[in-house]
Amino acid sequence: MPYSYSNAERAQILVEALPYIKKHSGKIVVIKYGGNAMINETLKQQVMEDIVLLWHVGVKIVLVHGGGPEINDLMKRLGKKAEFVDGLRVTDKETIDIVQMVLAGKVNNTLVNLLQMQGGNALGLSGADGHLIKCKIKDPRLGFVGEVTEVNEKPVLDLLEKGYIPVVSTVGCDDQGNAYNINGDTAAACIAGALKAETFILMTDVPGILRDKDDDKTLIPAVTVAETKQLKEEGIIAGGMLPKVKCCEDAIEKGVNNVIIMDGRVPHSILMELLTDEGAGTMVTGE
């Protein structure tokens, strides 16, 4: 949905989008943004533009972000080797300091600034603010990697009520003053679940769930939780898609209406999904 349309074309798009705007206005949409989809500066700006547009038409957007590549980058600059076990970063004391600096500092602040440059009213917070995400140690071998024990959604609801776009970094807390590194997808799913969001959008670097068999890489546009189980058994959902689909299932179980796995590298995919017939990515629903 480029912005290089004539006024007449733009008007047509608006007329077509109107029923969708009515459908989503006032509803909570949680967007998980991060990974490779967040590296490209032009794309990042476009995603923020889309978020502000949706906010202007009354959608209650909550932006939850990761920043794994940015953490890797600072660790490298500091001469520290990044280590992962089952996709989770081994997080010692020095690493959790770096994670806080990057996620709650640089990345969060940059996204808030970009949203505000586009005319949005954004407010950044980490999982420690207002006890938003409480954690415990997930596995002592991983250090300060957090397993979410509780989400206090009230501060986010208060910000939405006051008309802000909450921008949440996935750093968790406990009652002893520790900070925790939480996987971005997992934290976002927990927040979406606690908010009972209408839609939870998980942006990644593939078009969605693909029927990746032999030479067939077709996108599965919609799938139910029961069908995902079947796709896992068939080995179609595998690798990095397994924990992603688990996040979808958890969010739906907690009351999210639908989850969309979409390609964050495709310009304006959020608008395509929410405001057009076409949609984008794979929609996961309860039934």
Ligand SMILES: Nc1ncnc2c1ncn2[C@@H]1O[C@H](COP(=O)(O)OP(=O)(O)O)[C@@H](O)[C@H]1O
């Ligand atoms: N059926 C599938 N459809 C799409 N991707 C799949 C599928 N099965 C496995 N994958 C793998 O999952 C990866 C997405 O997970 P991951 O790389 O962890 O994403 P991210 O870095 O965005 O968190 C894809 O790049 C792909 O290699």
Ligand SMILES: CC(=O)N[C@@H](CCC(=O)OP(=O)(O)O)C(=O)O
């Ligand atoms: C425990 C763990 O691995 N945490 C992640 C948190 C950031 C993240 O998830 O970022 P993306 O969404 O950009 O991948 C990490 O340290 O990389």
